[in-house]
Amino acid sequence: MTQTDKVPFWRTRAGYLVLIALVAAVAAGLTALLTNIFERKAEQRTPYVRVVEVGENDTDPAKWGKNWPAQYDSYQRTALPTKTRFGGHQGGETLPEEKIARDPWLKRMFNGYAFSIDYRDRRGHAFMLVDQEQTQRLTKPQSGSCLHCHASIMPLYRQLGGGDAMKGFADTFKLSYQEISQKLHDSGHAHPVACIDCHDPSSMSLRVTRPGFILGVRALAASDAPVPALPSIQQWREGARREPYDPNRDATRNEMRSFVCGQCHVEYYCGGKMTLTFPWGKGLTADNIETFWDETKFPNGEAFSDYTHAETGAQVLKAQHPEFELWNQGIHARSGVSCADCHMPYMREGASKVSDHWVRSPLLNVNRACQTCHRASEEEMKARVDVIQQRNHELLQRGGAAIVDLIDALVRAKESGAAPEALEKARKLQRRAQWRLDFIAAENSMGFHAPQEAAKILGEAADYARQGQIALLGGVSTTPGNPSLATAPGSSASASPTTAPSPSVNPTPSSSAKPAAGGAPRK
Numbered sequence: 001m002t003q004t005d006k007v008p009f010w011r012t013r014a015g016y017l018v019l020i021a022l023v024a025a026v027a028a029g030l031t032a033l034l035t036n037i038f039e040r041k042a043e044q045r046t047p048y049v050r051v052v053e054v055g056e057n058d059t060d061p062a063k064w065g066k067n068w069p070a071q072y073d074s075y076q077r078t079a080l081p082t083k084t085r086f087g088g089h090q091g092g093e094t095l096p097e098e099k100i101a102r103d104p105w106l107k108r109m110f111n112g113y114a115f116s117i118d119y120r121d122r123r124g125h126a127f128m129l130v131d132q133e134q135t136q137r138l139t140k141p142q143s144g145s146c147l148h149c150h151a152s153i154m155p156l157y158r159q160l161g162g163g164d165a166m167k168g169f170a171d172t173f174k175l176s177y178q179e180i181s182q183k184l185h186d187s188g189h190a191h192p193v194a195c196i197d198c199h200d201p202s203s204m205s206l207r208v209t210r211p212g213f214i215l216g217v218r219a220l221a222a223s224d225a226p227v228p229a230l231p232s233i234q235q236w237r238e239g240a241r242r243e244p245y246d247p248n249r250d251a252t253r254n255e256m257r258s259f260v261c262g263q264c265h266v267e268y269y270c271g272g273k274m275t276l277t278f279p280w281g282k283g284l285t286a287d288n289i290e291t292f293w294d295e296t297k298f299p300n301g302e303a304f305s306d307y308t309h310a311e312t313g314a315q316v317l318k319a320q321h322p323e324f325e326l327w328n329q330g331i332h333a334r335s336g337v338s339c340a341d342c343h344m345p346y347m348r349e350g351a352s353k354v355s356d357h358w359v360r361s362p363l364l365n366v367n368r369a370c371q372t373c374h375r376a377s378e379e380e381m382k383a384r385v386d387v388i389q390q391r392n393h394e395l396l397q398r399g400g401a402a403i404v405d406l407i408d409a410l411v412r413a414k415e416s417g418a419a420p421e422a423l424e425k426a427r428k429l430q431r432r433a434q435w436r437l438d439f440i441a442a443e444n445s446m447g448f449h450a451p452q453e454a455a456k457i458l459g460e461a462a463d464y465a466r467q468g469q470i471a472l473l474g475g476v477s478t479t480p481g482n483p484s485l486a487t488a489p490g491s492s493a494s495a496s497p498t499t500a501p502s503p504s505v506n507p508t509p510s511s512s513a514k515p516a517a518g519g520a521p522r523k
Contacts, residue, residue, distance in 0.1 A: 054201045059152035061194035068195075068204075070349040075194070075357040078124035084363045086389050086446040089123045095134070096121035105400030106441065108407055109434055112310030113318060114140040122444060125359055129192045133181065143272040144172040144180030149264035152191045154209050156184055169211040170275050198260040206256040208247045210263035216278025217259070221245035225283030229333035230255060257338035262324035265339075267439075271306065273298045284325045286439045286457050290432070293317055305431075312410040314427035319438040326443050330450030337373075345369045385448060392440065392447030395458035399437040402465035406430055413472045422472055429468035436461035 009015045052066050065072025082088050089096040100107040100119045110116035118136035132150045147153050154165055160183075161168030172180055184190045200207050208214060221233045222245070232251045247259050267289055270276040279292040296304040305315035327333050332342070344355045345368040362369035363385060366378045374381060410426050436457045440447060447454030 054196075056196070056201060057155045057189075058201065059155060059189040059191045059194065059196050061191065064195040064201075070352075070354050071195075071357045074347075076126070077358040078360075079126035080124065080358075082124065082360050082364055084361045085386065086393060087122060087444055088361065089121055095131070096123055103397075103400060105404050108311075108404050109400070109438070110318070111407075113307040113316075114142075115318070125192055127192070129190065138177060141272065142177035143270055144175040144177055145270035145272075145276040146177055147180050147184060148172070148210060148212055148268075148270060148276055149193070151184055152189055152194055152196055153184065154197070155189050156180075156187055157211070159183075159187065166211050173270070173272055173275050176272075193264065197263070206253065206260055208256070208259050208263060212268060212276050212278050213259070213263040213266070214247065216266075216268075216280045217247055217262075218244045219278075220280040220284065223281055223283060225280075225288060227284075227328075229328050229336075254336060254338055257340040258324070258327070258333075261339040261343075265321055265323040265444075267320045267322040267325060269293075269304075269306070273300075273302075284328045285453070286322075286325075286436060289322075289325065290317070290435055309407075309430070311407055312414070312427060312430060313423075314410075314430040314434075316431055317435040317438075319435065319442045322439060322443050323445060323449060326439075326445065326453065327449040329453040332449070341372075342369045345372065388448050388451045389446040392451065392454050392458065395455060395462070396437070396440055396446075399433070399458050399461040399465065400441075402462040403430070403433055403437055406433065406465040406468040409469045409472050418472060422474065425471040426468040429464045429471060433461050433464035433468065436464070 050067050052063060054064055054067065058064065061072060061075060065075075098118070098120055100110070100116065106119060107116050110119070114137035117139065120131075120135075123131060128150050132146065148169070157165040157168035157172075159168065160171060181190075195201075197209050198206060208217075217233075220227065221236055227233045232247075232255055233245060236245045236250050247256070251259055266278060268276060268278050277296075279289045279296075282288040282292045282295075293304050298304060303315065306318035307316055308314070309316050324339075327339065340355055342362040343359050344357060345362075345365065346353050347356045347368060356365070356368070363382060366381050370381045371378070376384075406426065407430070410423065410430065413423060413426070440454050440458055440461075443449070443454075447458075
């Protein structure tokens with residue numbers, strides 16, 4: 001080898017050292033990657049570590065948070081103010097805005113009922129108990145049943161029932177809100193609805209705990225009402241039916257992701273005349289539920305109503321917050337999309353996939369709540385929702401104007417000595433109109449959960465209100481094939497759609513309006 005020949009770098013001492021360093025770096029990188037993979041797999045196999053034991057009487061979510069910190073961290077965020085165009089709480093004020101101040105027709109509609117005293121926008125789950133304890137509606141008699149959906153109340157039910165939660169639940173309507181609230185605080189369980197109400201403490205599997213829901217969905221299953229969004233009920237109906245339908249045994253896990261929400265976000269009666277009732281024995285539509293209430297009597301034989309309207313004397317129904325019922329009529333429910341998919345979408349926490357327990361509007365979380373399925377931009381998704389909600393809001397305001405016009409007409413008719421028969425026809429139409437208007441006003445999606453169903457309900461509300469005005473003039477229509485008063489208990493006059501001028505929004509109460517009375521509301 002001549003002096004001009006050069007030794008390749010990789011055959012020199014330096015080259016060997018560089019090569020060794022590269023191999024070591026690659027080996028270290030692969031080792032780190034494999035270690036990370038094994039750690040994540042182990043994390044997946046053990047998604048949580050029990051550092052404390054929790055049981056059926058552990059209602060404080062902070063204790064559960066020691067075992068499930070990710071879920072507890074997001075649950076605590078329900079105390080943060082959130083707001084969309086048609087709902088929520090901005091957080092600048094002590095309490096949310098009064099709905100009855102923003103929409104005066106609500107105050108007129110609820111005259112004779114405590115909702116005419118205090119009716120506010122919603123806040124997050126963290127406030128569900130304290131907001132109820134602070135409402136001015138408590139200045140009027142309230143039933144202890146109201147706490148069914150505002151507190152972790154199952155231990156108290158067991159205590160009141162001598163170990164039998166169903167028995168304890170059944171008797172709470174006999175006690176006042178203040179009495180049950182005091183017992184709740186004395187027992188140490190005065191917490192908002194939290195972990196224990198939706199999860200089995202031994203396995204963390206989803207479960208239904210509320211007696212009202214268990215009895216209500218059992219009655220729904222036993223009926224012949226269509227339930228296309230609830231396949232387990234249809235499967236149970238096709239089976240032997242040896243035992244009543246039990247959601248904790250028969251429902252699918254996907255259904256449970258809606259059932260746990262349906263324990264509270266529903267229509268119900270929780271007054272002081274009978275046990276809290278979910279009215280699902282005829283089905284889940286507004287029409288089904290109206291029929292159920294029309295056929296219901298209180299234990300004393302009196303026909304069911306929530307209150308007597310202070311100005312007109314109509315026996316009126318008051319809707320609560322029927323999100324579960326309206327969701328069941330919509331395309332999302334029929335497509336297998338659960339409440340939790342949109343309001344508690346999955347998120348990544350390390351190697352684990354967990355549900356976001358910051359329960360809120362999907363509009364505030366479009367990426368994870370909507371774009372998992374919808375291949376459209378965030379701006380496009382929000383625009384679609386806004387169109388639906390704006391149209392339903394306009395229909396709602398028209399219905400509000402129509403119901404005030406009917407109330408005014410009834411007041412004038414009473415003062416002028418109208419025939420009792422004409423007054424009774426108009427009062428029954430007021431009941432039907434208010435039920436439909438309130439069904440959407442009290443439901444918190446502004447029609448989004450089932451847009452066509454919501455628009456139908458609101459259209460009928462305005463129509464029945466206008467028919468009530470016509471009835472007072474002796475001009476009840478009898479066009480065949482249209483909705484009829486004859487379907488209402490004790491009614492014989494037919495009713496049909498009518499045409500009326502476009503009403504003004506948020507009409508000013510007439511001079512004949514009386515101060516709000518204080519009936520005992522259901523919530």
